[in-house]
Amino acid sequence: MQALFTLTPAESKRLIARGIIALPEVRQAKEEGYLIVGRGSTNAYIVEELLEKSIEKEKYVAGQVIRGITCALAQSVRLRPVTFHKDRVLDVEPSTVIGKLGPGDLLLKGANAVDHTGAVGVVMASPIGGTMGEFYMPMKARGGTIIYPVGLEKMVLSVEEASRMGGIFNIERSIGARIGMVCVADGIAYTELDALEDLFDVEAVHFASGGYGGAEGSVSIIIEGYEEDVNQCCDYIEDIKGEPPLPGIKPPCKTCPILCNFKGMEDDALPGYLQRA
Secondary structure (H helix, E strand, O other): OEEEEEEOHHHHHHHHHHHHHOOHHHHHHHHHOEEEEOOOHHHHHHHHHHHOOOOOHHHOOOEEEEOOEEEEOOOOOOOOOEEEEOOEEEOOOHHHHHHHOOOOOEEEOOOOEEOOOOOEEEEEOOOOOHHHHHHHHHHHHHOOEEEEEOOHHHEOOOHHHHHOOOOOOOOOOOOOEOOEEEEEOOOEEEOHHHHHHHHOOOEEEEEEEOOOOOOOOOEEEEEEOOHHHHHHHHHHHHHHOOOOOOOOOOOOHHHOOOOEOOOOOOHHHOOHHHOOO
């Protein structure tokens, strides 16, 4: 039996979050070692599922694409990334536990691009690489694991090709923040397809993308399997349908320190479609 459904970006994030928290390696890291949930819009949903309570998801981000531009949330507004150690939330910055990480410990890192090979792209506005610059090499050296939850709306032709472009000091003009990208060829991407196949005994295929009238960025997915499994999956998706769009907070351009051609412009001086809601 086959079934078709469409997921908005918010619905995709909720589905991915539920798939992630069901992974045995995630549960084990949370209960027996260290589980760090880096900032990111999809990761905000993961934090809600792990904590079993709502958070201000729009504040659980650093870099963001908002109002049609690349941007970043002000440091003073951001929520601290959540770090679990043996099923307890630590009141620390994740960087303070790097020296304690090892095999079995896990970092959930937001991503900005994924391609058909599974390569993951992470963009960075920080000249020292942000979370990737801080964690990627230590985690590789110590034998820890990084999983990149990423929605299919972020599918690109080639992450490797894209990562050859950009760089905050290479880009000479930017309608938004200047950024670079790292290509993680051996990264573990986790998409809606992984969540569906982990949660249900079905095969999932990315069937189509796009939409309008509130369906911008949506992905359409076909699943196939036994009738009982497919119907169970569809019932689950119907429960997720209606997840409200993630609100956003755009800092005033005039006080933003990030390299951007809009720097120094007040929000009311921006084109209408870029102004704050």
